[in-house]
Amino acid sequence: MPVPLSPSALSSLVATLRSAGCVFAEDEAALIAATAVRPADVTAMAERRAAGHPLEHVLGWAEFSGLRIAVDSGVFVPRRRTEFLIDRAVALAPDPAVVVDLCCGSGALGAALAAALERVELHAADVEPAAVRCARRNIGERGHVYEGDLFTPLPAALRGRVDVLLANVPYVPSEDVALLPAEARVHEPLVALDGGGDGLDVLRRVAAEAPRWLAPGGSLLVETSERQAERAAGVLAAGGLVTRVDSCEERYATVVTGTRAAQPAR
Structure with missing residues (x-):
């Protein structure tokens, strides 16, 4: 009490x-x-x-x-703007859906999407041990949480089966990390913030592998800044995905979606 x-x-x-x-x-x-x-x-x-x-x-x-x-100390705090990514994912998810939450942090995205969908097979992964412990508490019996770098710890059986791939990767350019509020810069893990030189390094790694994991018609959804959106869409397109950019002024959020083409009918 x-x-x-x-x-x-x-x-x-x-x-x-x-x-x-x-x-x-x-x-x-x-x-x-x-x-x-x-x-x-x-x-x-x-x-x-x-x-x-x-x-x-x-x-x-x-x-x-x-x-x-x-949200434990030292774990990335889920931002309210990222609820827009969940809105987009719900709109795209089939029923039932196979969902993967990469760079899952606290597991907030996977937990939210699982709560919004009737039938879901949920898998999540993060490289930070503290985040994995936290995500396991939040996701519980609704899914599986793995520790490791991006796709590495995921079961091989997921390849070609993922309907919705959530990848809330870090996208702050390295030189801009020092400009972040102290709450983030000091108390959240650098690996969850620093996206490399132009902020898109981790996204490039995800986009390069995503087509092998996505089901035909499956989608990769990522959050980015408005000024990075065009380049982020280009990264996904270079991986062979059909891209779309959506923005929400109310949440000050931008989501880039890359969809694997459905297999042609025979």
Whole structure:
């Protein structure tokens, strides 16, 4: 049960967060109060937040696509803009669907898509051990989570069977990582942020292998920035995929989709 805070204690918590630069101090205080189970937890959580830790790491969870996703310290925090990628994936997924979530982080994307689809065979993978542990908690019995680099740990039996391949790969150019907010730059793994020289290095690796894993008519979906979208689409096209770019102004999100051509009828 959440710890009850007196009005004065709640006001003090808000003041602490506001003095630390939290723009939405009242909202964050309410979330901390609703999550803490002991008075000591409130103090510890406020101290961590004031020290610059992401709110989601402080709470131990993030809201994503209507789900409460466990997010451990050191694990990439799922962004609300990425819900647009889930919207696009739901629109493309057949029933039943074989889904793979690469660079899965907390497993938020795979968990959200599994919750949205009636019948799904879900597989997820990440190179970070902490992320894999977190993803296994979030995905649970709805799928399988593997530790390893991109496609390497996936079962060979998935080749040519994947209907929806989610690949929320890092896409921040290396020289721009230093410009990220400290919450991300300091507290999230670099491997989840740094996309190489132009931000598309990991995407190139995914696009090169994706056609061998996708089923005929299957799609690879990736998030990217608006300014990278054309080049990202070119990367997918170079891998033999038919590309499409979709944007959502409300979420400030851009998704590039590459679809493997369906086999011609005989």
